[in-house]
Amino acid sequence: MHHTHREDYVLKMYRYLRIYTPREIDEQIISRRLRIFLKYHDRGSTYKEHxxxxxxxxxxxxxPEDHRIQFFHELGHLMRHDSNRMFISGGLADYLEWDTRLFEMYAALPHHMLRGYDWDAPDIIEQLANDFVVPADFAEKRLNQLYRQSIVQPVVTRKTDPQLPTHSESYDPANWSYETQRIMSQLQEQIGEEVVNYVGLLRND
Incomplete structure (x- = not known):
């Protein structure tokens, strides 16, 4: 199994939160232990930091399944990105959103909690969806990702739309401003990885 720095980040986060099993994953508990105010409202899901x-x-x-995915999406922005995104656009904005969607997937279905499952079981998607309280198509996408990283052919056959973008014209480095080039160079130095294609995908993912 190819392990990424994002998987390690999620593992460390759950250890810090003292959460070790799927049934312990709870939005209220995570928010309280991270000192994040959690509220439900009538508008779209979002986050704030001041x-x-x-x-x-x-x-x-x-x-509950959709609440969980949206919670981890907003948590990803809070935990991994600077709150001042007013002037971020183009390629860097694409990268931050892509990074958040990966965090959302890894946090909702953390690899270290999946090791006890039989990935080839005929009802594995339903097991994961039920145990981790996520939509079935989301569980299938995560499972297929793990199969690809393990260089194993997936056994699931349900058709789903791709979770992650395959191309973004705005990511073309030739069109970056000087400020975007500076920020991306700084980001590459911080994470120690090289951007290799036009959706900001990194070599280790």
Whole structure:
């Protein structure tokens, strides 16, 4: 199994939160232990950060499965990205959103909690969806990702739309401004990896 730095990040986060099993994954507990204000409202899910105040606002009325995915998406922005994104656009904005969607997938279905499952079981998708409280198509995408990283042919056959973008014209480095080039160079130095294609995919993923 090819392990990425994002998988390690999620593993360390759950250890810090003292969460070790799928049934312990809970939005209220995670928010409380990270000192993040969690509230439900009638608008779309979002997050806010002002000084030491951090908050996640989830759209009221969604299923528990959709609430969980949206919670981890907003948490990814809070945990991994600078809150001041007013002037971020183009390729860097694509990269930050892509990074958040990976965090969302890894945090909702962390690899270290999947090791006890039989990935070839005929009902594996339903098992994961039920145990981790995620939509079935989301569980299937995560499982297929793990199969690809393990260089094993997936056994699931349900048709789903791709989770991650395959191309972004705005990511073309030739069109970056000087400021975007500076920020991306700094980002590459910080994470120690090289950007290799036009959706910001890194060599280790």
């Amino acid at each position: 000084g030491r105040f951090r908050a996640i606002y989830l759209q009221r009325g969604l299923t």
